[in-house]
Amino acid sequence: MGEETYQTDMIIIGAGPVGLFAVFEAGLLGMKCHLIDNLDRPGGQCTELYPEKPIYDIPSRPKVTGQELVDNLIEQCRPFEPRFHLSQQAGALRQLSSGHWRIETTRDVAIEAPVVVVAAGAGSFVPKKPPYPDLELFEEKSVRYAVKNMDNYRDKKLVIVGGGDSALDWVMNLYPLARRITLVHRREAFRGAPDSAARVLRMAEEGKIDHHVGEITGLFGKNGQLEAVHIHKKNGEEVLEECDILMPFLGLKISLGAIAEWGLNLTRNHVDVDPATFATSTPGIYAIGDVCNYPGKLKLILTGFYEAAVMARAAFKYAYPDRKIAGGYTTTSSVLQDRLGVK
Numbered sequence: 269m270g271e272e273t274y275q276t277d278m279i280i281i282g283a284g285p286v287g288l289f290a291v292f293e294a295g296l297l298g299m300k301c302h303l304i305d306n307l308d309r310p311g312g313q314c315t316e317l318y319p320e321k322p323i324y325d326i327p328s329r330p331k332v333t334g335q336e337l338v339d340n341l342i343e344q345c346r347p348f349e350p351r352f353h354l355s356q357q358a359g360a361l362r363q364l365s366s367g368h369w370r371i372e373t374t375r376d377v378a379i380e381a382p383v384v385v386v387a388a389g390a391g392s393f394v395p396k397k398p399p400y401p402d403l404e405l406f407e408e409k410s411v412r413y414a415v416k417n418m419d420n421y422r423d424k425k426l427v428i429v430g431g432g433d434s435a436l437d438w439v440m441n442l443y444p445l446a447r448r449i450t451l452v453h454r455r456e457a458f459r460g461a462p463d464s465a466a467r468v469l470r471m472a473e474e475g476k477i478d479h480h481v482g483e484i485t486g487l488f489g490k491n492g493q494l495e496a497v498h499i500h501k502k503n504g505e506e507v508l509e510e511c512d513i514l515m516p517f518l519g520l521k522i523s524l525g526a527i528a529e530w531g532l533n534l535t536r537n538h539v540d541v542d543p544a545t546f547a548t549s550t551p552g553i554y555a556i557g558d559v560c561n562y563p564g565k566l567k568l569i570l571t572g573f574y575e576a577a578v579m580a581r582a583a584f585k586y587a588y589p590d591r592k593i594a595g596g597y598t599t600t601s602s603v604l605q606d607r608l609g610v611k
Contacts, residue, residue: 273378274351276302278583279371280385281358281527284312286557286572287387288341288350293580295348296604297593302351302379304358304371306525308414311338312389316520319433320461327570337569347609353377355416359526369552382587385579386527386539386548386555387572396518398429402487409492411514415442423447425510427497429484430517431455436464438515439477450478450509452499480507487514524559535561545582546575552586554579 277299280287288310291301307316314323314334322331329337356375361384364370370380395413397403403411415421415438422445428435431453437460439451451468458465472479482505486498494514499507524537533540533549538561541547546554556575558567565571584593594603 271376273380274302276300276351276379276381277587278302278383278385279304279369279379279381280387281305281371282312282387282389282557282559283307283310283352283354284387284389284557285314285337285341285569286389286576287312287385288338288345289573290385290387290556290576290580291345291348291350292341293577294583295345295350296598296607297580297584298607299383299580299584299587300348300350302353302381304353304356304373304379306355306357308355308416310342310352310354311335314338323569325568325570347607353379355414357525361526361530363552367552382552383583384553385583386532386553386559387557387576388524388527389558395516395520398484398516398518400484400487406487406489406492406494406514410489410494410512411516413516415515418442418445421445421513424512426450426513426515427452427484427509427511428515428517429453430519431458431460432517432519433460433464434517435515436460436468438517439468439471440464443471443476448478448510450480450511452480452482452484454481454483454502456481456502478509480509482507484514544578546579547582547586554583 278294278301280290280301280303283303283305287303294301315338319335320333322333324331326332353373356373358371359374360372362370368380368382369384370378372378421442424446425448426446427450428439429452439449443449471477480499480501482499482501484497485500489495494511496508497511499509539548539555539559541555541560541562543562546556548555556579557572598604
């Protein structure tokens with residue numbers, strides 16, 4: 269049983285653009301939402317994979333970056349006060365005697381609601397783990413795949429692995445706090461933004477950080493606490509680097525996780541839905557966005573927005589059959605404007 273239990277109207281699995289817009293559409297109907305996402309911030313692929321990449325097919329937006337779109341969606345749904353449960357995955361699902369659903373997450377949080385919406389994109393993003401010997405012995409205490417609280421890294425000797433934006437950004441952001449930072453990347457060239465790469469290389473040249481082109485081949489420590497890592501450099505040199513916390517930022521992979529065990533009808537790892545309501549084969553559970561499958565499915569963000577709008581109305585009718593849906597348009601309905609906080 270979860271240590272924290274919440275009651276809400278709708279549980280949304282996935283806090284990407286489609287999940288965020290579902291909060292807005294549900295909010296217009298008077299429904300409160302809790303969202304669960306494996307990432308440490310809302311935004312899904314837009315934030316994690318292409319925050320600075322321009323998107324050209326969002327209606328009325330000739331050009332918008334992934335992060336700008338996410339920021340705007342968060343602002344749009346803010347009046348409805350969504351609750352985010354980040355850095356955790358949806359786990360066990362069971363139906364209560366009331367007919368409501370209960371989801372327990374991987375961080376001992378339980379959420380109960382009449383409706384569950386799977387908006388997990390292609391699945392949850394989980395970190396790619398490096399094939400280091402004995403890695404699992406240190407994962408609980410001294411290996412981190414994401415940064416939750418920067419202050420936890422104060423005065424620590426950090427070894428950051430990777431050459432993408434996450435690795436470079438955390439080198440720069442944690443430098444003022446850490447006792448020492450060592451960056452390890454198997455290639456001389458970085459995959460991250462050129463400006464970030466230039467800044468990190470300049471920090472290395474100035475002796476502010478250590479930088480090794482090579483790979484980690486050994487971990488040393490006891491009782492789950494790292495003390496040092498062994499690095500085999502590309503030039504053949506062997507280095508033993510002191511280390512309190514190892515931070516591999518090697519990218520993400522996608523997995524449906526426990527959702528695949530919920531008994532939903534799946535086709536090639538996608539959830540089959542009724543396109544009239546986006547209901548799954550299980551009453552009370554819906555799916556929208558890239559994760560759902562139906563004839564003629566078009567995998568676009570704007571398609572997911574449409575699916576969220578249709579789903580919200582169907583879900584409201586399912587959850588509260590005796591209640592009347594607020595009709596009208598946001599331009600003219602005083603009820604909808606009150607919910608939006610329009611003065």
